[in-house]
Amino acid sequence: MDKILEVNNVSKKYKNFDLKDISFSLDKGYIMGFIGPNGAGKTTTIKLIMNLINRDSGFIKIFSKDNIKNEKDVKDKIGFVYDQSYYFEDMNLKDNTKIISPFYSKWNQKKFEYLIKKFGLEMKFKVKDLSKGMKMKFSLAVALSHEAELLIMDEPTSGLDPVFRSEILDILREYIQNENRSVLFSTHIITDLEKTADYITLINKGKLLFSDEKDLIIEKYSVIKGSLEILDNGLEKKFVGIKKHSYGFEGLTDSSNFMRKKFGDSIIIDKPSLEDIMLYMVGEKHETINI
C-alpha cells in the first residue's frame, strides 16, 4: 500500500549487456539513491521504469499500477529528469512549455513561472543557449510543476559543480516534506547521497548487489586496516573486498566485532563511506597494474 515504486525481477537483454532479475521497491515519502559504476545498468533500469524500452520479463508497478497498462496515468504523476535534454533546442522556454504542458493533467503554470524565476531563468531564453546547469534547472522546474508524486532523476548532478548540486539536494529535501512523495535518483557522485538518501540501491554489471536503508548499510560494514602478517586465506574470506599494498592491507568487512576481538589494537577499524562500500563491492580483487 505504501509502495510508490515496485520493480520485480525485471530483465533486459542486449547484445553486450544483460540486466538480470532486478528487484527493489521504494516507499512513499523517501529518497532512494540508485548507484553503480558507469555501464552498471542504471539508465537501462530507469528507461524500463519509464517504459522507454521494452522489458524481456518481470513487472513494474508505480502507484500500485502496472507501468505499461497504465502508462498515461502513471506518467502524469511522474516528474522525470533525464541527463540529456529532450527539449526543442531552437525554441525558448516559453514555447517549449507550451508543447510540454498539455501532456499533464495537473500542469500548474503559476508554479512553473515561480520556479523559473527562483532558478534564475527567463522564459525568453533559448534551450540551446542554456548551460548544463541551467538546462537541469529547467528540467527540474518542469518536473516540479505538475503535482508529480514520484520524481525520477537520471544522473541529475553529473557535470554540475558542488554549489549547484547542493542546491538540487535542497530542492529534493523540500520536495519530500510532503510525505506522499518519493524520489529515485541515479548518480555516480556518491557523496551527494551520503546525507540525503534514505535508501540505497547498488547495481553492478546488470545485477543488483543490495537495496536497503542507507544507515543500516553503513552500520553493517567497517573498513579494517592492518599489516599483511595477520592476513591469511581464512581471514581474507571475511572481507567483501580487500586492497593490499607493500606495507599493509585495507578491506571492507561485515565482521568488525570478530576482528576487534581477535586483533584488538593492532588493526584500525573505520566507519566506511558509501563510496568505500561501492568501491569494495564492485571492485575485482585488487592487483597492482604495471603501467
Next chain:
Amino acid sequence: MKIVISNSSKEPIYEQITMQIKEQIIKGVVIEGEMLPSIRKLAKELQISVITTKRAYEELEKDGFIRVIPGKGTFVAPQSKDLLREKRLKIIEDKLAEIIDESKLLDISLEEIINMLKLLY
C-alpha cells in the same frame, strides 16, 4: 532545542540526535508537552535523511521521552517519577562535579570536601 551533528563521530547520527534530545529533556531545556519538529522538517534542517530522524524519534518514543499523536505531531512526554528523580540527580551530580573541579584548583582534598558537606548537611 539545540542539535549539532558530527559526521566524523563514531556514534551513528540517529544516536547523536536521541542523546542530545534526551539530555535537553532531562535538563528541562525542552519541557513536557512541547512540540518537536516533524521528522521531515528536522531532516531538512539538519540536512540528513528522513529515515535517520525517524529512527531517532522511534528510539525516543520507545524510551518514553516523546509521544507521537497521529495527525497532531510529536510532543515531549510527561516524565515518570523515576525519570524526574534521575533528572534531578543529574543536576546534583553536575553541581558536585563543579565543586570538585573548583576544589581541585584550590588543592582541597576529597576528605576536606566531605567534611565541609557533613558540617553543612
